[in-house]
Amino acid sequence: MTYCVAMRLDAGLVFLSDSRTNAGVDAVATARKMTVFEEPGDRVMVLMTAGNLAISQAVRQILVEGRDEARSLWKARDMFEAATLVGDAVRQVHKRDAHALREAGIEFNVSMIFGGQVRGERARLFQLYAAGNFVEAMPENCYFQIGEAKYGKPIVDRVVQPSMPLGEAAKCALISMDSTLKSNISVGLPLDLLVYEADALRVTRFVNIDEKNAYFRMIRDTWGQRLRQVFGEISDPQWDASLPAEFPLARQGEADRWGQPVRARRRRPGTPA
Template identity: 85%
Template sequence: MTYCVAMRLDAGLVFLSDSRTNAGVDAISTARKMTVFEEPGDRVMVLMTAGNLAISQSVRQILIEDHDEKRSLWTARDMFEAASIVGEAVRQVHRRDAHALRDAGIEFNVSLIFGGQVRGERVRLFNIYAAGNFVEATPENCYFQIGEAKYGKPIVDRIVHPSLPLAEGAKCALISMDSTLKSNISVGLPLDLLVYEADSLQVTRFVNIDERNAYFRMIRDTWGHRLRQVFGEIHNPEWDPAAPAEFSLARSGEADRWAQPVRARRVHPRKPD
C-alpha cells in the first residue's frame, strides 16, 4: 500500500512518497510516509517507510522519542551510524511484536529508505530491511524504491544517473509515481516531495502534492500524451522477410528450431484389437 522512491545525486537528494495505507472498495485511508529530522546547519535526515503501518509507525516513534544523549539521530557522528540506529529501532520493534504477529498469521513486514547529510560528510542514502540490516546507494545504483516499485521502475532505470540535476531527478520521480498511480490502486495521493541540495544542511524544497497541483496534472497529461505519440511513431512489425523494411522482424534463411513455435502433437487413442 505504498510507493516511495529516493535518489542520491551529485547535487543532493530527492525523496518522494505517496500516502495511501488502505484501498478497499469502500475504505480508502491515508497516512504520510515521510518524516524529516532536521537541525539546520548540522544535519538533515529523511525517513520513508513501507509495509505494515503499525510497525513503521512504531519504528518512527522510537526514533522521535529517543532521548539518549550519546546515541540517537541527533547525536550520530555520520549517516552510517544514523542508519545503524534506525536498524536498531527496527529490531527493537521486532523483539516486541514479531511473536504476537506470527501467532496472528501476520508477517513482520517493513522496509525503509533513509538518507541525508551530517555536517562534515557527503550526502548518503540507505535502504533498510525488516531485519534491521541495510545497503547504501552507490554511483552504480544511486536510487532506491520500496513498496509497489515495479510500475515506476522502468523510467527511473533509463533516466537516473548521479550527474542528473536535482530538478530533473524530481521530475523523473514524479513521472515514476504517476506510472505507479496509473497501474495500482493501492498507491494514492497526496504525495510528499522533498529535494535536498548537498551541503545546505537544511530542507531545500518541499511540497505536498494533491490532485489540484498544476505541475503534477501537467506531468500526468503530458507523459500519457507523449507515450502515445512515441508509440505511434515506432514502426509496426514486418513479418515478411522478403518485404523491404529497415527493421525486419522475421529472420530470413534460418531453419533452426527457434524459427518455429513449440507445437503439441495430437495423440490419437489406440483402437481396441
C-alpha cells in the same frame, strides 16, 4: 500499500512518497510516510517507510523520542551511525511485537529508505530491511524504491544517473510515481516531495502534492500523451520477410531452430503413444 523512491545524486538527494495505507472498494485511508529530522546548519535526515503501518509508526516514534538520549539521530556522528540507529529501532520493535504478530498470522513486514547529510560528510542514502540491516546507494545503483516498486521502476532504470540535475531527478521521480498511480490502486495521493541540495544542511525544497497541483497534473497529461505519440511512431512488425524492411522481424534464408513454435501433437485413437 505505498510507493516511495529516493535518489542519491552528485547534486544532492530526492525523496518522494505517497500516502495510501489501505485500498479497497470501501476502505481507503491515508497516512504520511515521510519524516524529516532537521537541525539547520548541522544535519538533515529523511525517513520513508513502507509495509505494516503499526510497525513503521512504532519505529518512527522510537527515533523521534530519542532526541534527548545518549544515542540518537540528533547526536549521530555520521549517516552510517544514524542508519545503524534506525536498524536498532526496527530490531527493538521486532523483539517486542514479532512473536505476537506471528501468533496472529501476521508477517513482520517493514522496509525503509533513510538518507540525508551530517555536517562534515557527503549526503548518503540507505535502504533498510525488516531485519534491521541495510545497504547504501552507490554510483552504480544510486536509487532505492520500497513498496509497489515495479510499476515505476522502468523510467528510473532508463533515466537516472548520478550526474543528473536535481530538477530532472524530481521530474523522473514524479513520472515514476504517476506510472504507479495509474496501475495500482494501493498507491495514492497526496504525495510528499523533498529535494535536498548537497551541503545545504537545511530543508529548502519541499512540497505536498494533491490532485489540484498544476505541475503534477501536467506531468500526468503530458507523459500519457507522449507515450502514445512515441508508440505510434514506432513501426509495426513486418512479418513478410520477402519485403524490404529497415528493422525486419523475420529472418529470411537463415536456419533458425527457434523459428517454429512448440506444437502439441494430437494423438489419434488406435495410434501408439
